[in-house]
Structure formats: C-alpha cells, structure tokens
Amino acid sequence: xxxxxxxxxxxIGLGALAAATGCEREARPFRSxxxxxxxxxxxxxxxxxxxxxxxxxxxxxxxxxxxAYAIADGKRLFDAYxxxxxHSQGGGGMGPPLMDSTWxxxxxxxxxYATIMEGRPNGMPAWQGKIPSDQxxxxxxxxxxxxxxxxKDVRPGRNDxxxxxxxxxxxxxxxxxxxxxx
Amino acid sequence: xxxxxxxxxxxxxxxxxxxxxxxxxxCSGEPAPRSARAASVPSTAAAPPNxxxxxxxxxxxxxxxxxxxxxWAGKDAAGSRYSALNQIxxxxxxxxHLAWSFATGVTRGHEAAxxxxxxxxxxxxxxxxxxxxxxxxxxxxxxxxxxxxxxxSASQGVACCDVVNRGASYADGKIFFNTLDDQxxxxxxxxxxxxxxxxxxxxxxxxxxxxxxxxxxxKVLVGNSGGEMGVRGWLTALDAxxxxxxxxxxxxxxxSEVKIGPRFKPFYAADRKPNLGxxxxxxxxxxxxxGNVWGWLSYDPELNLVYYGTANPGPWNPDQRPGDNKWTSSxxxxxxxxxxxxxxxxxxxxxxxxxxxxxxxxxxDLAIGGRRRKVLLHPDRNGYVYVIDRATGEVIYxxxxxxxxxxxxxxxxxxxxxxxxxxxxxxxxxxRGACPASPGGKxxxxxxxxxxxxxxxxxxxxxxxDVESQTASYISGTPYVGMLVKMYAGPGGNRGxxxxxxxxxxxxxxxxxxxxxxxxxxxxxxxxxVFYGTMDGWFKALDARSGRLLWQQRLGSGIVGQPIAxxxxxxxxxxxxxxxxxxxxxxxxxxxxxPRDSSAALGFVNAMKDLPGVTRKGGTLYTFALx
Numbered sequence: 001x002x003x004x005x006x007x008x009x010x011x012i013g014l015g016a017l018a019a020a021t022g023c024e025r026e027a028r029p030f031r032s033x034x035x036x037x038x039x040x041x042x043x044x045x046x047x048x049x050x051x052x053x054x055x056x057x058x059x060x061x062x063x064x065x066x067x068a069y070a071i072a073d074g075k076r077l078f079d080a081y082x083x084x085x086x087h088s089q090g091g092g093g094m095g096p097p098l099m100d101s102t103w104x105x106x107x108x109x110x111x112x113y114a115t116i117m118e119g120r121p122n123g124m125p126a127w128q129g130k131i132p133s134d135q136x137x138x139x140x141x142x143x144x145x146x147x148x149x150x151x152k153d154v155r156p157g158r159n160d161x162x163x164x165x166x167x168x169x170x171x172x173x174x175x176x177x178x179x180x181x182x
Numbered sequence: 183x184x185x186x187x188x189x190x191x192x193x194x195x196x197x198x199x200x201x202x203x204x205x206x207x208x209c210s211g212e213p214a215p216r217s218a219r220a221a222s223v224p225s226t227a228a229a230p231p232n233x234x235x236x237x238x239x240x241x242x243x244x245x246x247x248x249x250x251x252x253x254w255a256g257k258d259a260a261g262s263r264y265s266a267l268n269q270i271x272x273x274x275x276x277x278x279h280l281a282w283s284f285a286t287g288v289t290r291g292h293e294a295a296x297x298x299x300x301x302x303x304x305x306x307x308x309x310x311x312x313x314x315x316x317x318x319x320x321x322x323x324x325x326x327x328x329x330x331x332x333x334x335s336a337s338q339g340v341a342c343c344d345v346v347n348r349g350a351s352y353a354d355g356k357i358f359f360n361t362l363d364d365q366x367x368x369x370x371x372x373x374x375x376x377x378x379x380x381x382x383x384x385x386x387x388x389x390x391x392x393x394x395x396x397x398x399x400x401k402v403l404v405g406n407s408g409g410e411m412g413v414r415g416w417l418t419a420l421d422a423x424x425x426x427x428x429x430x431x432x433x434x435x436x437x438s439e440v441k442i443g444p445r446f447k448p449f450y451a452a453d454r455k456p457n458l459g460x461x462x463x464x465x466x467x468x469x470x471x472x473g474n475v476w477g478w479l480s481y482d483p484e485l486n487l488v489y490y491g492t493a494n495p496g497p498w499n500p501d502q503r504p505g506d507n508k509w510t511s512s513x514x515x516x517x518x519x520x521x522x523x524x525x526x527x528x529x530x531x532x533x534x535x536x537x538x539x540x541x542x543x544x545x546x547d548l549a550i551g552g553r554r555r556k557v558l559l560h561p562d563r564n565g566y567v568y569v570i571d572r573a574t575g576e577v578i579y580x581x582x583x584x585x586x587x588x589x590x591x592x593x594x595x596x597x598x599x600x601x602x603x604x605x606x607x608x609x610x611x612x613x614r615g616a617c618p619a620s621p622g623g624k625x626x627x628x629x630x631x632x633x634x635x636x637x638x639x640x641x642x643x644x645x646x647x648d649v650e651s652q653t654a655s656y657i658s659g660t661p662y663v664g665m666l667v668k669m670y671a672g673p674g675g676n677r678g679x680x681x682x683x684x685x686x687x688x689x690x691x692x693x694x695x696x697x698x699x700x701x702x703x704x705x706x707x708x709x710x711x712v713f714y715g716t717m718d719g720w721f722k723a724l725d726a727r728s729g730r731l732l733w734q735q736r737l738g739s740g741i742v743g744q745p746i747a748x749x750x751x752x753x754x755x756x757x758x759x760x761x762x763x764x765x766x767x768x769x770x771x772x773x774x775x776x777p778r779d780s781s782a783a784l785g786f787v788n789a790m791k792d793l794p795g796v797t798r799k800g801g802t803l804y805t806f807a808l809x
Contacts, residue, residue: 079652085410085661086339091779091787093769094342094661100776123339125659162612162650162666164781164788 024066025154043114045105047178060176061150062109064141068154074142075156075168077135081127089165090146095123099146099171107149107177112140148174237636238548238685240264241556243483249708250749255295255349255394256628257746259481260545263630265747268708269755274808275711275723275733281756281807282322286312289799290772291764293626294349295394295703295744296803297357298758299371301751302326304357305803308764309338309345311361313369319751323805327374329367334385337363340659341390342410343766343783344773348626349394349744351402353422358402360391366404366420378425382406386659388413396479397422398488398518405475409493409538410784412662415474415510417490419521429521433473433492433509434459440509441521448525449575450597453508462505470656471503472496473510477540477626480558485573487515487524489558491539497654498536498620499664501609506531511539513560513568515575525575529562530599534606535588535649536620536665537563542628543572544638548686550578559685561629561640563622564599566592567683581688583681584623584642585672588616607651607665619645619669620784621699621766628744629683632706635726637691639712640681641700643767644672645789667785677789680704680714682729692729698793701767703744705757715741715759717768718796721804737761739800740793742768754807762801763793771799 064070078084086092090099105115116136119126127136145155148171157169246258249266257263270278286292290308297304303316303323313329338345341362350359356368356377364383369376382404383389388411396403401419409415415433420426431441440459448454455461460468474493481488495503495510511530516523530537543558550557550569558572565586569578580592580599588605592598605616621643629640647669654664671677678696683689698717705713710726717740723733740763747757764772769783770790780788 080655082655082657082660082662085663088775088782088784088787089779091776091782092773093775093783093787094339096774097776097779097782099778102774119336121335123336123341125336125339161610161652162648162668162781164666164668164785165779 025068027067028069029064029067043110045111045179059109062141062144063137065109065144065150066154067141070138071141071145071150071154072156074138074140074145077139078142081131081139083139091165098143099165101147101174101177102180103177104179106179107144107147109140109144112143113137116140146171147177148172149176236549236686238546238631239633240631241482241484241545241547244481244545252296252298252746252748253352254297254396255351255744256396256478256480256542259483261478261480261542261628262544262706263628263704263744264632264706266708267747267749267755270707270711270747270757270808271709272711272725272732275709277808278723278733278735278757278806279809280735281805283805284314284316284323284325284803286314286762286801286803288312288801289762290801291344291346291768292743292760292762292801293346293765294760295746296758296760297350297352298746298748299352302371303758304350304352304371306347306350306359307801308347308762309333309341309362311347311359313350313357313359315371315374329369329374329376331361331365331367331379333361333365334363337385337390340385340388340408340411341392342407342661344764344769346392346765348392351395351397353397356422358395358397358422360393360395360404362390362392364389364391364406366391366395366402366425368402368422368425380420380425380427382418382420382427388659391476393476396481396488398481401428401518403479403488403518405490407474407476409472409474409496410661410663411659412470412496412656413472413474414469415472415492417475417516419518431516431521431523432459433475433512434463434468434471436460440523441516442523445517446523446525448527450527452596453526453528458506458508462508464504467503470496470662471507471510473512475540477538478542478628480543480545481518482545482556482572485556486517486519487572488518489513489515489543489545489572491541491543491560493538493540494533494536497662497664499609499651499654500532500534500607501651502654502664504532507533511537513539513543513570515572527570527575527577527597529566529568530564534601535616537622539563540626541624544629544631545572546631546685550686559638561624563618563625564589565618565623567688569685569688579688582623583640583683583690584644584679585617585646586623587646588618607649609651609653612648612650614648615646616649617646617672618643619647620667621645621786625701625766627701627742628703630704630706630712632710632712632726634708634710636684636686637726638683638685639704639706639714640683641702641704641714642679642681643699644674644676644679645669645699646672647785663784666781668780669785669789671789678716680724694724694729698790699767701742701765702759705745705747707747713745713757713759715743715745715761717742717763717793719761721745721759721761735806737804738802739763740768740771740797756805756807758803758805760801760803763797763799768793770794771797
C-alpha cells in the first residue's frame with residue numbers, strides 16, 4: 001500500500017466516523033419521541049439514602065443533550081418563556097444563576113425537568129401544563145449547556161444580541177454536579 | 183471666600199446672616215474633603231449659601247413631635263430624616279463606638295429603617311419579614327419578642343430586585359408593615375400579638391410589597407411593587423384599626439379607577455384631558471403597564487395631601503407601549519380621606535430607561551424667586567432634582583444632579599422632559615451611553631434634610647448603560663421587561679456620589695465620590711453630623727456643612743439600610759443602621775449571581791463585579807454611641 005492510498009483510506013474512515021457521530025448532533029427533531037412525551041420516572045433530589053445503598057436510576061444525558069438543533073431551540077424558548085427574565089443569560093437575577101457549579105436541586109436532566117415542571121419552594125414557578133414536555137426537554141438540554149454539562153460541539157456558538165457573556169460553546173466542560181449549597 | 187446668595191432686601195437679616203456665615207466659615211476651618219475617597223466638586227468652596235431669610239425649613243405641621251423617637255422610616259410626615267438630637271456633634275463624633283448589635287438571622291438586602299418608640303426598637307427584616315422588638319431599657323438591648331407573618335416562600339420568585347423590605351410604621355400602639363407576599367400586618371407594639379393581617383395583592387400576578395407604609399389619619403397607606411412583572415400599580419388605604427380596605431387608587435386606567443374627578447387640577451394643560459390613563463396607551467396595555475407604588479410617601483397635614491411617586495411603565499421596551507403611558511413615572515397628590523387625586527405630574531412621559539418616579543418627596547418651605555413657597559423636593563431617577571409647588575404641581579425648577587445624556591432638560595412652560603433621541607432604545611440594536619442608567623441618578627435610597635444647614639443630602643449613583651431593546655412576552659407572574667442591559671460607571675469612574683444640594687439655589691454645594699453606588703439612606707442630625715453607609719461596609723459621619731469625613735467604621739456587610747438617631751431611655755443619643763448588602767445593586771452578593779453574565783440582575787451585575795471581593799452577605803443591626 002502506498003502512502004497516498006493509506007492516507008486516502010484513513011481519510012475515508014475518518015469521514016465515516018464523523019458522519020456517524022454527527023447524525024444526532026445535526027438531526028432536526030420535529031416530533032417528540034416516546035421518552036420526551038412523558039416525565040422521567042423516579043427523581044431524587046438528595047444523595048442521602050437511608051439504609052443500604054441501592055443503585056439509583058440516573059439519566060446521564062437528557063434526550064436532547066446530543067442535539068445541536070434542539071439545544072438552539074431551547075435557547076430560543078429560554079427567552080420566549082421568560083426564563084431569561086429571572087435567570088438572565090445564565091448569571092441569574094430574581095432566580096439563581098444557571099451557568100455556575102451550584103445546583104440546589106441537582107443538575108441531572110431528570111432533576112432539571114422536575115424543577116421546571118414541579119416548581120421549587122423558593123420562587124421557581126411550576127410550569128406543568130403550561131409548556132409541552134418536549135419543549136421542556138429542549139430547555140433542559142439548553143440549561144445544561146449554559147453550565148457546560150453538554151458536549152461543546154452541540155452548544156450554541158453565537159449570540160445575535162448585545163454581547164453580555166461568553167458563548168455557551170466556550171464554557172468549560174463540566175461533569176455531573178450534585179445538589180450543593182442553596 | 184464665602185458665597186452668599188441671600189436676598190439683599192432683608193437688610194438687618196442679611197447682616198445677621200453674614201455674621202452667621204462668617205462664624206460657620208471659621209468653624210469649618212479644616213480642609214474641605216480632599217482625601218482619596220473624598221473628592222469635592224468644583225463648586226464646593228463655601229459654607230452653605232443659605233441665610234435664615236431664604237433658607238428651607240421643614241413645614242411645622244409635618245414635623246415630628248418627639249426627636250427622641252423614630253416612628254416612621256422617613257422620620258416625620260415631611261420625610262426629612264432629620265433628628266434634632268445634638269449630643270453627637272462634629273466635635274465629638276470621632277469618639278463614636280459600638281454600643282450593641284443584633285443579628286437578624288436573615289442575609290438578604292437589609293434596606294429598612296429601624297423604628298424606636300417608647301423605649302423599644304422595632305426591626306423588620308427582608309423576606310421572610312420577621313418583626314423583632316428589642317428592649318432599649320436593658321443593657322445590650324435584649325430581644326423582647328419576634329413576630330413571624332408566615333410569608334409565602336414562593337413570593338421570592340416574583341421580587342424583581344432582591345427580597346427587601348424598607349421598613350415599618352408606628353401609630354396608635356401598633357406596628358404596621360408589609361410582607362413580600364402582599365400582606366399588610368398590624369402588630370400590637372407592646373405584646374407582639376397580631377392585631378390584623380390582610381392580603382392586598384396576588385403573587386401570581388407578579389405583585390409583591392417592599393415599601394414602608396405611611397399611616398395618616400387612621401389610614402395605612404400601602405402600595406404594590408412589580409414594575410418588571412407587568413403589574414398594574416396602585417395605592418391602597420386600609421383602616422388602621424381593622425385592616426378594612428377603604429380605597430384603592432390605580433396609577434393607570436380610567437379616571438374612575440385612578441380616582442381622578444372634579445377636584446383634579448394638574449398644573450399643565452396637557453394633563454387635563456379625561457382618561458389619560460387609558461388613552462396614552464395602546465389598547466389595554468395599561469392593565470399590565472406598571473406605575474407601581476413601592477417608594478416613599480409624605481404628607482402635608484395643612485393641605486391634607488399625601489404625595490408619592492409611581493414606578494416605570496412596563497415593559498421596559500418602549501415600542502410595545504406607544505404614548506405617554508400615564509400615570510407612570512409620575513407624582514400624585516391625593517386627599518388621604520377619599521383617595522381623590524388633586525394634582526399629578528409626570529416626570530418621564532413614555533419612559534425609555536426604567537426611570538421610576540418613586541423616589542422620596544421631601545416637604546420643604548422655602549423662599550424662591552423672592553417669595554416663600556410650599557414645595558416638595560424630589561430627586562428623580564431621570565437625574566433631575568425637581569422642586570415642585572406642592573399645592574399646585576407646578577415645577578419651580580428641575581436641575582440635573584448627576585451626569586445626564588438621556589434628556590436635555592425640562593421645559594418649565596409645559597413641564598415636559600425633552601428626551602435625547604440618540605439614547606432611545608431601538609429594537610434589536612445596541613444603543614450605548616445612556617446616563618443615568620436604569621437605577622437612575624438615585625434609586626429608592628432616601629435623602630435627608632437639615633433645617634440647620636438648609637441642605638438636602640442625596641445618596642446618588644453615577645452609572646451609565648448600553649441597552650438592546652427586545653420583544654417582551656407577557657406571561658402573568660413572570661418578568662415583562664424586554665431589555666438587555668449592561669451598566670457601568672459614569673464619568674470619573676466612581677459609581678456613587680454623596681451630594682449636598684442647596685434646594686434654594688438649585689445646585690450642589692459639595693459632594694463625595696463613592697466607589698460603589700451610594701445605596702443607603704441618609705440621616706441628618708442636630709449636631710450637624712450627616713450619616714450614610716457604603717456598599718463595601720463603611721458607616722460614615724460627615725460634617726453637614728463641609729462634607730468633611732469625621733468618622734467611619736467598617737461593618738460586617740455592605741450597608742444599604744437607612745440610618746436613624748434616637749434618644750435611649752438613659753437619655754443618650756444613639757445612631758443605628760442595618761448592615762446587610764443586597765437590593766438591586768447588591769444582588770450579585772445577596773443572590774450569589776454569576777459575574778460572567780453582564781446582563782444578570784437586569785444588567786446591574788456588570789457594574790458590580792468587584793463587590794463580592796469586598797463584602798459578603800450579612801444581616802446585623804449596629805448601634806453606636808459616645809463613650
């Protein structure tokens with residue numbers, strides 16, 4: 001095998017790999033899937049468990065955590081539903097910041113979903129019945145993107161308004177953050 | 183060296199005043215404020231130019247009876263925040279030391295003024311709005327009782343700018359105060375038992391209450407907050423004995439609901455048309471148009487009028503509400519017995535910059551243009567000090583007290599503010615250099631007046647901003663703003679200023695540059711000492727005449743409260759103030775906001791990124807005395 005041929009094979013292989021991983025990132029979901037149509041199952045807010053430790057079902061990723069289109073849509077919804085009225089562009093105001101590493105009620109997708117739907121006692125309204133669950137999941141993945149909890153390459157890289165903060169895509173990657181200080 | 187500005191026709195009085203002025207000049211022989219943290223404005227030079235002839239005074243009828251007490255946040259019906267107590271003087275204030283302190287157990291912005299009545303101190307805290315009574319007759323002022331109004335925790339989610347409370351009011355054996363979740367409460371001042379509690383608003387509409395009520399003629403006057411939530415503003419009178427609702431006057435809507443009737447005689451012709459509260463709005467936008475009443479009230483017993491300002495129109499995006507948006511960003515004069523409006527004046531018609539009109543109106547009697555007039559002095563968010571005839575609503579003057587680029591002046595013929603089109607927000611465009619910024623030349627932080635110096639002491643901001651107007655969608659109980667904002671320091675780089683203003687001459691006499699916005703109230707005393715606090719925690723005493731810094735003490739948290747002076751049961755003069763940073767300006771600390779987002783807290787965070795490095799959350803009442 002000549003060097004040129006070897007390079008071509010590697011290039012084709014890389015291209016195929018890129019196409020495979022890019023599928024989810026580029027997909028435009030127009031219809032909610034079965035998962036997104038309903039609430040997640042058991043959601044716990046505390047890491048404390050009485051008695052022997054049982055494995056806790058935990059969602060590592062939101063249904064749209066890999067999807068750039070849905071996350072960009074979540075960014076639009078974040079303004080449209082006035083989330084930004086309280087949480088600003090992630091720095092907080094009337095509500096707590098969402099771009100930092102403090103997560104009072106947990107940063108797992110199901111926790112954020114439950115927080116949006118159920119509301120929280122210190123001022124978070126309950127959006128149950130007001131926002132379709134599919135849109136809530138898009139918001140979940142956008143909120144996770146604000147804090148760098150999603151892959152860099154799926155997060156929005158631009159902002160069409162006055163520059164007030166670094167783009168979501170430039171936030172450092174963070175792993176799951178448990179519930180911390182209120 | 184002394185600039186004298188009195189009327190030459192008063193021969194003998196002039197001579198006396200000259201003697202007085204020379205004496206003053208001799209007393210203040212020490213250098214004017216020039217230290218690193220105290221810079222004076224060019225016009226300082228002199229002792230106050232007022233003589234007795236023209237000097238402003240507090241209207242006798244609105245003066246408090248007993249200077250040993252502090253029964254309302256504003257001290258008296260004139261809102262003077264002046265205590266005639268004079269044990270603490272310019273000569274001995276340097277010896278001031280901590281007498282005792284009391285931690286409230288709450289760590290949000292402590293903007294309230296303590297009350298002192300009959301040997302007790304009453305403290306209302308930010309949410310959850312505890313009311314504490316301390317016994318001033320015992321060493322260390324021990325706690326007598328605590329009252330908990332059980333404020334709904336969800337109310338924190340609709341409070342625009344921290345969960346503050348600005349104080350209580352005492353009358354007829356009861357303490358009256360408001361809670362964040364729209365309850366007005368009357369508590370027996372002796373026992374701490376609830377006398378009545380009524381809910382006057384709804385958090386699901388975005389309504390909260392943060393203001394200190396004023397009690398006038400057996401009526402508790404209460405107004406709502408929510409200008410950032412599309413809440414329609416109102417002032418309500420409750421029966422002080424029972425809590426029964428007596429009347430409610432809206433700031434927007436038809437004349438019948440604004441309580442505009444035959445007695446309404448605004449000074450300016452353009453304001454005399456019917457139902458301006460509807461016709462100056464598109465469609466039904468007045469129903470969600472703001473004009474809230476979350477600031478200060480004052481009362482003139484002689485004219486039997488209460489005065490108060492209304493907040494910004496909603497949303498901030500001005501293109502969603504073409505028209506003058508009456509009666510937002512305005513002052514109302516009302517008959518407290520019926521609620522009827524007697525006059526109104528709009529400082530900022532079709533407000534473009536969130537210039538609420540809720541700031542204090544100090545009632546003063548002064549000679550201007552050769553005649554004695556009953557006025558109110560109102561330093562507005564839009565950057566002008568207004569002196570208005572409080573009987574008629576005529577603007578006598580409106581002069582800028584901070585750097586202003588958003589307007590070019592007030593036409594005293596029409597009363598109308600002339601806006602600068604270059605700083606008007608435009609949908610989807612960044613418009614830079616709007617000064618003052620949305621918190622205004624000053625925000626809620628109340629001024630004080632000393633009849634001894636004839637000066638008004640104004641805690642002020644020096645902020646400008648860049649904005650981008652955006653489409654706001656109305657969802658009840660959520661923010662309704664539509665403006666991306668980024669604030670920063672105005673010219674000079676200092677974000678605050680403490681100003682001594684001559685109300686007669688209409689100009690600054692001296693001022694102190696402050697690093698952070700001067701977000702505390704001011705206190706003037708009979709010992710010619712003026713007190714205020716800074717957001718980085720310095721409680722300061724100045725010479726009321728020269729502005730010279732005489733004493734300062736670093737407290738446990740930034741100061742956004744209102745200092746008061748009182749006479750203890752031991753006959754000594756004390757000065758008290760809350761330390762507990764917060765409020766809109768301090769939200770970055772109180773709410774733990776992220777400085778990487780300049781638009782956080784409606785853009786205030788951009789101007790306050792260094793605050794968390796110099797002060798932390800707190801909530802303590804400090805009381806100082808001479809040895």
